[in-house]
Amino acid sequence: MSELLLKIENLSKSFGENCVLKDINISINKGEIIGLVGENGAGKSTLMKTIFGMPVIRETGGYGGSIKFEGKEIDFKSPFDALEAGIGMVHQEFSLIPGFEATENIVLNRESTKNSFLEILFGDRIKQLDSLEMEARAGIAVGHLGVKMDPKTIIKEMPVAHKQFTEIAREIERENTKLLVLDEPTAVLTESEAEILLQTMKRLANEGISIVFITHRLNEIMEISDKVVVLRDGVLIKEIETKKTSSHEITEWMIGRSFSESETVKKAAQNKEVLLELDKLWVDMPGETVKKLDLKVYKGEILGIGGMAGQGKLGIANGVMGLYTTGGEITFRGEKLKLNQPKLPLEKGIFLVSEDRKGVGLLLDGTIEDNIAYSAIQIKDEFIKRYLGGLVEWVDEKNVEKNALEYIKKLEIRCMSSKQTAGELSGGNQQKVCLAKAFTMKPELLMVSEPTRGIDVGAKKLVLETLREYNEKYGTTIIITSSELEELRGISDRIAIITEGKVAGILPPEADIIKFGELMVGIGGDSELKELREIREGVAAITAGILPPEADKIKIGELMIGIEGTDSELEELRGTDGKN
Ligand SMILES: Nc1ncnc2c1ncn2[C@@H]1O[C@H](COP(=O)(O)OP(=O)(O)OP(=O)(O)O)[C@@H](O)[C@H]1O
Numbered sequence: 001m002s003e004l005l006l007k008i009e010n011l012s013k014s015f016g017e018n019c020v021l022k023d024i025n026i027s028i029n030k031g032e033i034i035g036l037v038g039e040n041g042a043g044k045s046t047l048m049k050t051i052f053g054m055p056v057i058r059e060t061g062g063y064g065g066s067i068k069f070e071g072k073e074i075d076f077k078s079p080f081d082a083l084e085a086g087i088g089m090v091h092q093e094f095s096l097i098p099g100f101e102a103t104e105n106i107v108l109n110r111e112s113t114k115n116s117f118l119e120i121l122f123g124d125r126i127k128q129l130d131s132l133e134m135e136a137r138a139g140i141a142v143g144h145l146g147v148k149m150d151p152k153t154i155i156k157e158m159p160v161a162h163k164q165f166t167e168i169a170r171e172i173e174r175e176n177t178k179l180l181v182l183d184e185p186t187a188v189l190t191e192s193e194a195e196i197l198l199q200t201m202k203r204l205a206n207e208g209i210s211i212v213f214i215t216h217r218l219n220e221i222m223e224i225s226d227k228v229v230v231l232r233d234g235v236l237i238k239e240i241e242t243k244k245t246s247s248h249e250i251t252e253w254m255i256g257r258s259f260s261e262s263e264t265v266k267k268a269a270q271n272k273e274v275l276l277e278l279d280k281l282w283v284d285m286p287g288e289t290v291k292k293l294d295l296k297v298y299k300g301e302i303l304g305i306g307g308m309a310g311q312g313k314l315g316i317a318n319g320v321m322g323l324y325t326t327g328g329e330i331t332f333r334g335e336k337l338k339l340n341q342p343k344l345p346l347e348k349g350i351f352l353v354s355e356d357r358k359g360v361g362l363l364l365d366g367t368i369e370d371n372i373a374y375s376a377i378q379i380k381d382e383f384i385k386r387y388l389g390g391l392v393e394w395v396d397e398k399n400v401e402k403n404a405l406e407y408i409k410k411l412e413i414r415c416m417s418s419k420q421t422a423g424e425l426s427g428g429n430q431q432k433v434c435l436a437k438a439f440t441m442k443p444e445l446l447m448v449s450e451p452t453r454g455i456d457v458g459a460k461k462l463v464l465e466t467l468r469e470y471n472e473k474y475g476t477t478i479i480i481t482s483s484e485l486e487e488l489r490g491i492s493d494r495i496a497i498i499t500e501g502k503v504a505g506i507l508p509p510e511a512d513i514i515k516f517g518e519l520m521v522g523i524g525g526d527s528e529l530k531e532l533r534e535i536r537e538g539v540a541a542i543t544a545g546i547l548p549p550e551a552d553k554i555k556i557g558e559l560m561i562g563i564e565g566t567d568s569e570l571e572e573l574r575g576t577d578g579k580n
Pocket residue numbers: 015020038039040041042043044045046047056414415416424425426427428429456
């Protein structure tokens with residue numbers, strides 16, 4: 001019989017007047033993986049923060065109901081008590097020390113020490129760190145995850161996926177971890193990295209560790225969870241064995257209405273007037289380098305930009321905005337833009353909703369309404385009242401509020417009021433604030449990068465529909481950059497695939513999926529695929545144990561671009577193929 005580890009009974013939590021968890025009852029058994037799902041703002045993170053003893057819960061009046069861990073009522077004063085008891089948590093925001101190596105972060109507060117002569121003289125305070133032992137421990141933890149990374153790398157120099165793996169390595173390095181809470185751990189990972197993490201989670205569960213897994217990617221929930229718990233508006237709607245349900249049914253519980261996935265309309269770009277032209281553009285963005293890329297963007301179209309992680313697709317918009325050192329030529333509305341001047345594109349009518357919403361997009365301590373109006377005030381002098389012939393200027397607070405309220409309604413931003421700080425919002429709602437900020441600028445060219453990363457299916461649909469509507473109503477040209485090909489195919493008029501810093505090809509959204517796969521991996525045609533098959537002989541070679549080399553081309557392509565939920569281990573393949 002399964003052994004009960006955690007029991008939550010009649011749990012409730014309010015922030016002031018806002019009741020965000022109502023009468024929640026959940027049981028978690030030893031070695032069980034629970035998929036916790038719900039729309040943005042449903043209360044998932046709050047529930048986990050409550051279990052983990054986060055100060056914010058205590059500081060905002062604590063919680064009601066009972067939480068028992070290993071049969072004992074818990075009353076954690078801080079996350080340290082939770083860690084001590086054997087509960088580890090990886091939050092949506094990283095909590096690593098940027099200037100330290102991965103090793104130092106992984107063993108932080110649990111460093112290995114060795115006996116030294118000085119210790120005998122001066123006592124424990126002068127203990128020496130045993131760096132070899134610490135490196136070995138960190139190496140084992142990283143190895144356990146099944147990912148290739150050097151634990152000696154400094155955190156701030158790491159790609160985001162490695163930061164995520166370091167966080168998880170730190171949690172599993174604690175010997176007594178019995179329950180691991182992972183809040184959207186795959187949101188920042190590519191399909192292949194996510195697959196590695198999913199396999200690791202399965203392994204940890206087999207070793208007896210229970211896992212609460214929060215994600216908006218329902219295919220991941222279907223793949224690895226034993227049980228799904230659905231929250232909606234702070235209420236537990238369903239707790240069910242995963243094998244007894246489907247992602248479609250889960251979606252309906254999450255959003256409380258029936259849902260049809262492919263409702264976005266496509267239209268062909270009829271206009272051939274060039275709005276933006278990139279000529280031999282290069283962008284020195286770490287991990288997303290653009291190399292002498294040529295691209296034309298037509299007025300009024302929605303151009304999708306896709307490609308594998310690290311191939312340069314995200315570098316394009318960042319380069320146009322002057323956020324990383326850029327060269328080549330950018331022509332906007334027939335005028336050559338001076339490069340590397342971040343304010344200039346904004347003044348000319350170009351706006352970027354960055355993939356880095358916390359770093360670039362939002363002032364987390366500012367109110368929602370100030371965030372939404374911020375760029376329009378700074379760049380376009382909007383929302384400003386002038387007195388005495390312009391001698392005295394004042395921000396028109398009333399209009400700032402009115403504008404925010406319109407977008408809160410339109411984009412269904414879940415908040416208590418427009419005066420709430422952006423930092424208090426859930427991730428998906430923060431993303432909607434970034435979009436509202438962009439719409440308020442009324443740009444002629446709107447670039448959005450990874451607009452639906454970390455947001456739930458309902459919000460995803462809303463965001464995409466709003467972008468489409470905005471494009472149709474105002475004729476705004478939109479460049480949408482996304483790792484999710486299906487999302488691009490649903491909304492774009494044309495899709496450019498970026499490989500190795502260049503445009504590998506441009507396809508209509510309805511083109512055969514295999515064509516996209518080929519462009520993404522830089523395979524021009526059958527002969528190169530044949531070559532690839534021959535290089536890696538034997539069953540299990542082509543995709544790290546998934547397909548035999550003689551398998552159908554379509555199947556290989558599907559795996560390469562991560563559909564059917566399987567990992568292609570493509571980077572590895574490309575490395576051994578000598579194409580890099
Ligand atoms: N510190 C806080 N102060 C006030 N309200 C808060 C605070 N933290 C969260 N909330 C509110 O609680 C509700 C639930 O938020 P929570 O972050 O738990 O949602 P979530 O389901 O994790 O969403 P997401 O998927 O977007 O991360 C939201 O309405 C949010 O605005």
